[in-house]
Every structure is written in structure tokens, then in C-alpha cells.
Amino acid sequence: MTDKPLIAILEDEPGIRRIMSETLEAAGFRTQCFARATEFEAALRHITPDACLVDLGLPDRDGLALVHRLATESGAAIIIVSGRTQVQDRVTGLELGADDYIIKPFEPAELIARLRARLRRPPAQTRADQRNRASFAGWTADFDQYALISPDGAETPMSHAEAEVLRMFLDNPRRLISRAQMLEILGGAGGESFDRAMDVRISRLRSKLGEDPKNPQLIKTIYGAGYIFLAEIGWS
Structure with missing residues (x-):
């Protein structure tokens, strides 16, 4: 048994996926990484992540549709990590149920801080x-x-x-x-x-x-x- 939060990372770019995983594990999180939405959704039948980091530009699925499904079917915190910088993209992601939106490129310290803020229990x-x-x-x-x-x-x-x-x-x-x-x-x-x-x-x-x-x-x-x-x- 471990008390470390489990973070599911859905990111199709190997370099970014590796940086995210290494950064989070160094900060005391457990991670499980996926390059495709189909792999990620299949894994959710067997794992219960505390938070999901989701890229919108996926090769096999619309990222926003996936965010909406996670918001309605999962208790995990959902953070979009995307290169889309338009305000409307951020607004749409949050409207569909995401808890936060981080724009690429990002500072590792920002990723950790945002994630901890979403996982922090209310006083x-x-x-x-x-x-x-x-x-x-x-x-x-x-x-x-x-x-x-x-x-x-x-x-x-x-x-x-x-x-x-x-x-x-x-x-x-x-x-x-x-x-x-x-x-x-x-x-x-x-x-x-x-x-x-x-x-x-x-x-x-x-x-x-x-x-x-x-x-x-x-x-x-x-x-x-x-x-x-x-x-x-x-x-x-």
C-alpha cells in the first residue's frame, strides 16, 4: 500500500510525457503514462487515478470529448495540459468539466503546484x-x-x-x-x-x-x- 497519489498522464509526445512523469515522481507522486486515449480508457477499468493530466491533441480521440467523459464518469481531478493558447479553448475545457488548464510549454514547478492545489482537500x-x-x-x-x-x-x-x-x-x-x-x-x-x-x-x-x-x-x-x-x- 502507498499513500502517494496516482497521476495518469495522457500525452502522445514521448519527450513531454517523460518530463512530466519524472517531474511528478521526483515530487512524490506515482505516475502511469499513456500515449493514446484507447490505452488510457482501457486502463481506467483497472486503476483509479487521483488526477488525470490530459493533452487535447491526441492522435486517436478528441481530447475535449475525453475530458467531458472523465468529468461525468470519474472522480479524479482533471487538468488539461495543452499547446492550445486561445482563451476559448481554456474556457471550453473548463466548461466541459476540467479542473484546471496548463498551457505548453510549462515550468515543471508550475505543474507540481497546480496539481497539488487540485488535490488539496478543503480545510x-x-x-x-x-x-x-x-x-x-x-x-x-x-x-x-x-x-x-x-x-x-x-x-x-x-x-x-x-x-x-x-x-x-x-x-x-x-x-x-x-x-x-x-x-x-x-x-x-x-x-x-x-x-x-x-x-x-x-x-x-x-x-x-x-x-x-x-x-x-x-x-x-x-x-x-x-x-x-x-x-x-x-x-x-
């Missing part, structure tokens, strides 16, 4: 390991299974990014959370891409919670100030 979670299920307004959030359970028992999966946002709200009920506080709690590069990603994740959470988008009752928008989560929370 409130460190109080007790049993804080993995929360009940509110008839709903249950299971952060071990990355699932939302409705009042009638129906289960809906959450992406890693959606779970992070929901956890932020559940750890801070009935408190106004500004964009700046979101960035501090969740990490990331900030700016337009961060704001757009938060809007999308909050919209998806509202949809999964059955909220009326014109008049949400749980996740309220305070225009010009931030968001507030209006429910009593029970942890177990």
Missing part, C-alpha cells in the same frame, strides 16, 4: 474523515461516490469539479461567497475562464438539484456580490 474536510456525506433539503451528497441522491432515492453522478463547488457551499451554508473567495477556496488561474467555469458548474448543480433556473431556492445569486447556499446541513 473544513480535514476536521474529520467521516465528513463525506451531507444531507440538505431532502437531498444527500455522497463525496466518496461523487453522487447526489434525491429525496425519492434517485442517484445522479457529479463530476470532481461539481463536487468541489457543492462542497464549498455545504461547508459555508447561509454565507455569501464572493468570486474572490471562490478562487481562494477552489484555486485556479482566475480571470474570465474561472468565472465562466464557475457559472457553468453552478448551473449544472442547480439542474441536478431540480432548481428552477429563474428562481433557485438553494443556490441563490446575489447579483454583483456572489452566491449563497440556503439550507440546513447535516454531516455524517
Whole structure:
């Protein structure tokens, strides 16, 4: 057994793949590398990585489609590592469920810092390991299974990014959370891409919670100030 986080690296360029693996292993991570999406997806049936580093320019699969699938089916943190520099590429990647976006060429120290930030547990979670299920307004959030359970028992999966946002709200009920506080709690590069990603994740959470988008009752928008989560929370 090992406590070292497992990082799956999907990168078709051998030199970059080697640098990423060596850098991360020197920093205390375990790595498993893949050159093609088909190999990577087959391996996911047998391994459970803590994070996935995904290149978008893959020879056998659209990288953005793969990111979206990982976000909806995997509990791993997802970081895109790509040479695509356009703001729209970054925004699209984050909207599809990635947790962060690193542009090539990158500094090894930046890669390590970004990865550690995505794997860092929220401070409130460190109080007790049993804080993995929360009940509110008839709903249950299971952060071990990355699932939302409705009042009638129906289960809906959450992406890693959606779970992070929901956890932020559940750890801070009935408190106004500004964009700046979101960035501090969740990490990331900030700016337009961060704001757009938060809007999308909050919209998806509202949809999964059955909220009326014109008049949400749980996740309220305070225009010009931030968001507030209006429910009593029970942890177990």
C-alpha cells in the first residue's frame, strides 16, 4: 500500500510525457503514462487515478470529448495540459468539466503546484474523515461516490469539479461567497475562464438539484456580490 497519489498522464509526445512523469515522481507522486486515449480508457477499468493530466491533441480521440467523459464518469481531478493558447479553448475545457488548464510549454514547478492545489482537500474536510456525506433539503451528497441522491432515492453522478463547488457551499451554508473567495477556496488561474467555469458548474448543480433556473431556492445569486447556499446541513 502507498499513500502517494496516482497521476495518469495522457500525452502522445514521448519527450513531454517523460518530463512530466519524472517531474511528478521526483515530487512524490506515482505516475502511469499513456500515449493514446484507447490505452488510457482501457486502463481506467483497472486503476483509479487521483488526477488525470490530459493533452487535447491526441492522435486517436478528441481530447475535449475525453475530458467531458472523465468529468461525468470519474472522480479524479482533471487538468488539461495543452499547446492550445486561445482563451476559448481554456474556457471550453473548463466548461466541459476540467479542473484546471496548463498551457505548453510549462515550468515543471508550475505543474507540481497546480496539481497539488487540485488535490488539496478543503480545510473544513480535514476536521474529520467521516465528513463525506451531507444531507440538505431532502437531498444527500455522497463525496466518496461523487453522487447526489434525491429525496425519492434517485442517484445522479457529479463530476470532481461539481463536487468541489457543492462542497464549498455545504461547508459555508447561509454565507455569501464572493468570486474572490471562490478562487481562494477552489484555486485556479482566475480571470474570465474561472468565472465562466464557475457559472457553468453552478448551473449544472442547480439542474441536478431540480432548481428552477429563474428562481433557485438553494443556490441563490446575489447579483454583483456572489452566491449563497440556503439550507440546513447535516454531516455524517
